[in-house]
Amino acid sequence: MTTVSPQKDYREVAYYPGCALEGTGHAYDRSTRAVAEALGLRLVDVRNWNCCGAMEVKNVDPKLQTYLSSRVMSIASEEMGHDVVMAPCNGCYHNLKKAEHDIANDAGSAEVVAELSRKAGHATYQVGKLETIHALDWIKRTLGDEGVRSRVKRPLTGLKVANYYGCMYTRPRHIFPEKDKGPGSESTARPHFMDDILAAAGAEIVDYPLKTACCGGAHTLSDSDLSTKLVVNLLRAAEACGADVIATECPTCHSGLEMHQVRAETRFGITTRPAMLYFTQLLGLALGIGPKALGIHENVSSALELVRERGLA
Amino acid sequence: MPIHEKSLIRPENLTTHDKLEIDGVDVSGHWSTFIESRVLTDYNEALQDEVQALPGGEAVHRCWQCGSCTNACTVNAINPDFNPRYWIYLIRLGMEQELLRDKDIVWQCVSCNKCTHVCPRDVNPEGVMKALAHWLELKGHTARSPSTEFDEEFASQVFETGKIEESRVIRGFFRRTGQPLMQDWLIAMTRRMLRHVPVKLLLAMGLQGLLRPSTRSWGAARGAIRDYVARRERENRRALGLDAAAHQGD
Ligand code: SF4
Numbered sequence: 001m002t003t004v005s006p007q008k009d010y011r012e013v014a015y016y017p018g019c020a021l022e023g024t025g026h027a028y029d030r031s032t033r034a035v036a037e038a039l040g041l042r043l044v045d046v047r048n049w050n051c052c053g054a055m056e057v058k059n060v061d062p063k064l065q066t067y068l069s070s071r072v073m074s075i076a077s078e079e080m081g082h083d084v085v086m087a088p089c090n091g092c093y094h095n096l097k098k099a100e101h102d103i104a105n106d107a108g109s110a111e112v113v114a115e116l117s118r119k120a121g122h123a124t125y126q127v128g129k130l131e132t133i134h135a136l137d138w139i140k141r142t143l144g145d146e147g148v149r150s151r152v153k154r155p156l157t158g159l160k161v162a163n164y165y166g167c168m169y170t171r172p173r174h175i176f177p178e179k180d181k182g183p184g185s186e187s188t189a190r191p192h193f194m195d196d197i198l199a200a201a202g203a204e205i206v207d208y209p210l211k212t213a214c215c216g217g218a219h220t221l222s223d224s225d226l227s228t229k230l231v232v233n234l235l236r237a238a239e240a241c242g243a244d245v246i247a248t249e250c251p252t253c254h255s256g257l258e259m260h261q262v263r264a265e266t267r268f269g270i271t272t273r274p275a276m277l278y279f280t281q282l283l284g285l286a287l288g289i290g291p292k293a294l295g296i297h298e299n300v301s302s303a304l305e306l307v308r309e310r311g312l313a
Numbered sequence: 314m315p316i317h318e319k320s321l322i323r324p325e326n327l328t329t330h331d332k333l334e335i336d337g338v339d340v341s342g343h344w345s346t347f348i349e350s351r352v353l354t355d356y357n358e359a360l361q362d363e364v365q366a367l368p369g370g371e372a373v374h375r376c377w378q379c380g381s382c383t384n385a386c387t388v389n390a391i392n393p394d395f396n397p398r399y400w401i402y403l404i405r406l407g408m409e410q411e412l413l414r415d416k417d418i419v420w421q422c423v424s425c426n427k428c429t430h431v432c433p434r435d436v437n438p439e440g441v442m443k444a445l446a447h448w449l450e451l452k453g454h455t456a457r458s459p460s461t462e463f464d465e466e467f468a469s470q471v472f473e474t475g476k477i478e479e480s481r482v483i484r485g486f487f488r489r490t491g492q493p494l495m496q497d498w499l500i501a502m503t504r505r506m507l508r509h510v511p512v513k514l515l516l517a518m519g520l521q522g523l524l525r526p527s528t529r530s531w532g533a534a535r536g537a538i539r540d541y542v543a544r545r546e547r548e549n550r551r552a553l554g555l556d557a558a559a560h561q562g563d
């Protein structure tokens with residue numbers, strides 16, 4: 001099991017963007033890299049990576065998903081010599097964590113991983129070699145709240161933010177052994193890392209009861225009405241909390257919220273106000289980075305209009 | 314969210330009489346609703362073994378029926394008929410006919426893992442839902458769900474190239490399910506994106522299809538994955554007593 005060790009240098013980590021960040025989540029990739037540059041943190045792209053399997057491959061066979069994730073971890077650790085990989089996408093982050101857990105605890109999974117790695121011609125990932133962290137952990141461990149506060153050039157004063165974490169960042173608890181470890185650690189019931197970071201960036205954080213509710217991302221196209229219903233719940237709850245913005249930390253949640261906000265309007269005439277911004281976009285604005293470099297103009301919701309209106313751009 | 318167990322009683326087994334007297338006792342009306350007793354003879358004794366043989370269903374025997382999964386469930390909050398605890402109960406007892414009443418909604422599980430997170434017995438109810446949906450399709454009780462079509466479109470691209478390209482997955486899914494790509498809300502969304510993003514860039518995003526993302530030297534992995542998938546398919550069918558030979562050629 002990997003734990004936070006003081007020797008580890010989180011300022012230079014392997015970076016696993018994943019498929020979504022090359023497509024609909026392009027702005028998340030852009031803003032993550034822009035933030036890294038502004039903070040002097042080094043992201044080394046995992047060489048020749050593959051898809052982690054997202055939400056879909058596990059439904060064909062869960063062990064196959066474990067293999068796909070293990071290949072990425074094998075390259076980052078065995079071939080590139082890293083001990084930390086950072087994944088900004090909840091799906092990638094979750095799958096790498098789950099692979100670490102399953103290879104360590106389930107002989108059947110370890111066997112399939114070893115067999116497929118051998119046939120595919122690369123080293124089998126060895127448990128404990130690599131620590132997988134989320135982009136939120138990365139900011140927390142390199143800067144911490146104080147570090148963020150001291151680097152803020154343009155505080156997000158007056159911007160009311162609801163932080164939305166979704167499902168894959170905290171559930172199920174057994175694949176996140178480092179969470180729920182008391183003060184300083186992340187909580188699976190009431191996650192707060194994004195709240196902490198954006199509060200340090202000067203935003204006004206609203207108490208958002210649906211921060212770990214589901215957006216229906218697994219069925220965004222295969223059962224669109226259900227997804228729209230779940231997203232409308234999320235948007236209305238944020239509105240009721242007085243939020244201007246729903247801050248996101250996952251490309252699938254983010255595009256789900258944006259897509260179904262439009263779909264609710266087009267199909268059901270339900271209009272909702274909150275704009276969606278990646279937490280890296282909000283943090284980037286606070287660090288003084290321009291909206292274009294953060295890809296805010298690529299957001300579907302009225303994010304750019306909002307940040308302009310608030311004088312943040 | 315309370316679990317309305319009354320919904321588990323078949324409506325045709327509820328009888329109310331406008332005017333009825335039995336042994337001199339008036340049993341008319343709503344307050345004397347009768348529930349007809351059921352006699353069950355059609356147990357499928359292999360049901361639990363079959364679900365357990367499919368990926369995700371391995372630990373279904375551990376369930377002690379606490380109901381935490383249903384209580385936490387995202388889909389149950391929208392549709393009370395979506396009841397993981399109850400389906401696990403039916404699987405364990407082999408009550409196949411009863412289970413089939415809900416066959417068309419099992420696939421709607423959104424994999425939010427709220428159930429698996431709270432389950433005190435490590436049953437992995439999320440996995441059981443997937444195993445059950447898989448079982449229903451393999452046994453021919455349900456047609457392939459839109460979710461299965463999506464998973465397979467997605468997975469086939471990963472197996473083929475090592476990566477996916479989202480617009481290709483979307484197009485492939487709409488083609489498989491016979492839906493038009495020009496959905497009103499997708500058009501509305503594209504219009505909104507055009508507010509700040511020049512058409513050129515959007516076109517470039519669409520043209521990604523031409524420069525498909527892929528993982529280099531993926532050939533060996535592709536072959537290994539294909540062999541593994543074909544083997545698992547044979548094993549799954551065999552566990553369900555289905556003709557494995559018909560698929561041996563895959
Ligand atoms: S939470 Fe677990 S033990 Fe409880 S009913 Fe659901 S599957 Fe069974």
Ligand code: SF4
Pocket residue numbers: 382385386387388389397421422423424425426427428429438439442
């Ligand atoms: S994973 Fe599926 S069954 Fe479990 S709580 Fe979520 S929707 Fe319900």
